[in-house]
Structures are given as C-alpha cells and as structure tokens.
Amino acid sequence: CLTDKGPCTPQGKELKKIVPEVIQTSCTKCSPQQKKVVRNVITTMQSKYKDQWDLVVNKYDPKKQRSGELKAFLSGTD
Template sequence: MTMKPVSAVIFCAFLAAVSAQQYTSKYDNVDVDKILKNDRVLNNYIKCMMDEGPCTSEGRELKKTLPDALNSGCTKCSPKQKEATEKVVKHLMNKKSRDWERLSKKYDPQGNFKKRYEAELAASKKA
C-alpha cells in the first residue's frame, strides 16, 4: 500500500470514518512505524492535516474523524487504533515538536488532548 500525504499518521488510530459504536478498521493495517521512519511521507501526512497539501483517501478520513475522536477521548477507537495513536503522538512530541504544536492548535484548541498526552509522556519517562 503506497502512503502519500495524509498527516503524520499522526493519529493513525483515527484513520476511519465515524460509526455508531466504533471507527472503521479499514485502515488498521497501515504500517505506522514505516511512516514514522520516513520523513517525506510523514511530512506529507502533516501537510494534509494542516490543509497545506493534497490528501490521500486515508488522510481525508483522518481529517473527518479526528475531531470526534479527540472530543470523545477516542472511546470509539479499537485497542489497535489507540496503540497506533499513542505511538504517533509520542513520536510527534519527541521528534517533531513544532508540527505537534501546530496540529494541536488546529485539532485541539482547548488543549485537553495535548495535556493528557504530555502528562502520560512525562510519567512514562519517570518510570
């Protein structure tokens, strides 16, 4: 599967359309690690999410689903989607902090999601 611009897999777990009980698992087999290791692909995902570049179908789904997932605390996410989301968020916070800040401002203007993940990251570093 060729991955083009779609935003940093950034919250890959959300690469799905909203459904009544759970997000679709259609994109659960996206190789998040591969995307995070490829700056070009990752940057294309970020550009998509920031409306600065074209999006793949996965990127469009992510952009559509992300606000609901953030507002609901990812309650409709599967365990696999939650795991991928955490991996992406940690990568962005540690390796692409500027992009993390930009994405957070756009998709989490009140900072609720960002605060939770930053607290979790700080706690995991102490452990």
C-alpha cells in the same frame, strides 16, 4: 495535510478523519488496536514533527482544554 495547508496522502486523509475525535475524546470509541496505532502515530509526530503536531493541536484544541486527557491517553496501555 492535517492543518489544511497541503495535500493529503490516502493515509493522511484517514488520519485527518480521526485526529479531531482523538483530541476531543481521547479515542474513547477506538478499539484497543486502533488506540495502539493512534498512540504510535501521535508519539511519532510529537517526537519527529513537533512543530506540525503543535499546529494540529492548536487547530483542534486551541484553548488546550483537552491536553491533560490527551497526555493520559498517550501514556495509557489499553
């Protein structure tokens, strides 16, 4: 779903809307609750669906220019 290679569930559609912004801006416009949810979803994807997560990152940040900021965001607690 997130890489345009399959159908999206309603939750997948919502996630697909925010993933590009999360990768590009480290969720700067997100509320604290949204950040918590996004961190949980992404860390779950990274641990359980690593290949799919890598495809998502390659789609939205192919040059890995935001990888450091994304890692910092994911390890944050705000």
